[in-house]
Amino acid sequence: AQTVTQSQPEMSVQEAETVTLSCTYDTSESNYYLFWYKQPPSRQMILVIRQEAYKQQNATENRFSVNFQKAAKSFSLKISDSQLGDTAMYFCAFMKPSAYSGAGSYQLTFGKGTKLSVIP
Amino acid sequence: DTGVSQDPRHKITKRGQNVTFRCDPISEHNRLYWYRQTLGQGPEFLTYFQNEAQLEKSRLLSDRFSAERPKGSFSTLEIQRTEQGDSAMYLCASSLADRGRQFFGPGTRLTVL
Numbered sequence: 001a002q003t004v005t006q007s008q009p010e011m012s013v014q015e016a017e018t019v020t021l022s023c024t025y026d027t028s029e030s031n032y033y034l035f036w037y038k039q040p041p042s043r044q045m046i047l048v049i050r051q052e053a054y055k056q057q058n059a060t061e062n063r064f065s066v067n068f069q070k071a072a073k074s075f076s077l078k079i080s081d082s083q084l085g086d087t088a089m090y091f092c093a094f095m096k097p098s099a100y101s102g103a104g105s106y107q108l109t110f111g112k113g114t115k116l117s118v119i120p
Numbered sequence: 121d122t123g124v125s126q127d128p129r130h131k132i133t134k135r136g137q138n139v140t141f142r143c144d145p146i147s148e149h150n151r152l153y154w155y156r157q158t159l160g161q162g163p164e165f166l167t168y169f170q171n172e173a174q175l176e177k178s179r180l181l182s183d184r185f186s187a188e189r190p191k192g193s194f195s196t197l198e199i200q201r202t203e204q205g206d207s208a209m210y211l212c213a214s215s216l217a218d219r220g221r222q223f224f225g226p227g228t229r230l231t232v233l
Contacts, residue, residue: 004162037224045163045211045224091162106151106215107176108222110162 002027002094006111013082014119020067021077021114023092029053033095034068035108036077040088048090051075082118089113122146124225126212132231133202140198141228145214152195153222154187155211156180163211169195202232 003026013019025034036048051059051068058066063083067076079086093108125144133139145152150171155163166185167177171192181187184202189195199206209229213222 044226045213047221047223050221093162106222107153107165107168107178108155108163108213109165112160113162 002029002096002109004092004094004109004111006090006092006114008114009112010115010117012117012119013079015082015084017082018078018080019082019116021079021090021092021116023075023077023111025073025075025092025094027073027094027096029096031097033097034066034075035093035095036064036066036075037091037093037110038086038088039091039113040085045091049077079116084118084120087116087118089115124212124214124223126210126225126228128228129226130229130231132233134233135204136201138198138200139202139230140196141210141212141230143195143197143212143214143225145194145212146223149214149216149223150192151215151222152189153213153215154195154197155213157209157211157227158207166197199230202230204232206230207232 005024032053034051037045038048039045049059049061049064063080065078091113092111095108127142152169154166157163165178166181167187169189172189184200187197209227211227212225215222
C-alpha cells in the first residue's frame with residue numbers, strides 16, 4: 001500500500017515571499033502520478049499541479065513548481081511570490097494508474113495536509 | 121459552470137437515520153469517485169465507478185454504505201443507520217479515462233447527532 005507523508009502541519013509565509021511545502025511517499029511502483037491539491041477555507045479542492053513519475057522534468061504551473069526526486073521519493077511544492085489567495089490547506093497525493101500495474105484503481109492517496117497562511 | 125456538483129451541501133441527522141447524497145460529475149467524465157474527509161485529515165478513498173460499474177470499494181465502506189451510478193451519469197451515496205463516527209465531509213470527484221486529473225465537488229458535510 002502507498003503512503004504519503006506531509007511533515008509540516010502548518011506553515012506561514014510573508015506575502016510576495018517564496019515557500020516550500022514538503023511531501024514524501026512510499027511505493028514499490030515505478031510508474032505513478034503525484035499531485036498537489038489546494039483546499040481553501042470552506043471551498044472545494046483544486047488541483048494545483050501534477051507530475052508523472054516517468055518524466056524527469058519538474059512540473060511548473062505559473063508561480064507553482066515542484067522538486068521531484070524519484071529516488072528519494074520526495075515531491076515538494078514551491079510557491080513563488082506568495083499571494084493572500086494562496087492561504088489554504090495543501091494536500092500531496094499519489095495515484096497508481098491501473099493501466100501500468102494491471103491492478104488497482106485510480107484512487108488518490110492523500111497526505112494529512114499542510115495548512116499554509118500567507119501574512120500581509 | 122459545469123463543474124462537479126453535490127447535493128445537499130450540509131446534512132444534519134440523528135443517529136440511526138438513513139441519509140443519501142447526490143453527485144453530478146462533469147458531463148463527459150466517465151470516472152466518478154467518492155472520498156471521505158474528517159477534520160484535520162486528507163480525503164480517504166471510499167469507492168470508484170467507471171461508467172455505471174462500481175469497480176472498487178475501500179474497506180472503509182462498511183455494509184451500511186452503498187453507492188450507485190445508474191446509467192453512468194450522477195451517483196448517489198447512501199448511509200444506513202448512521203453513527204456519530206460517520207460525521208465527515210463526503211467528497212465526490214470525476215475524471216476522464218486518462219491522466220488521472222480528478223476534479224472535486226464542494227462536498228457534503230454530514231453531522232450525526
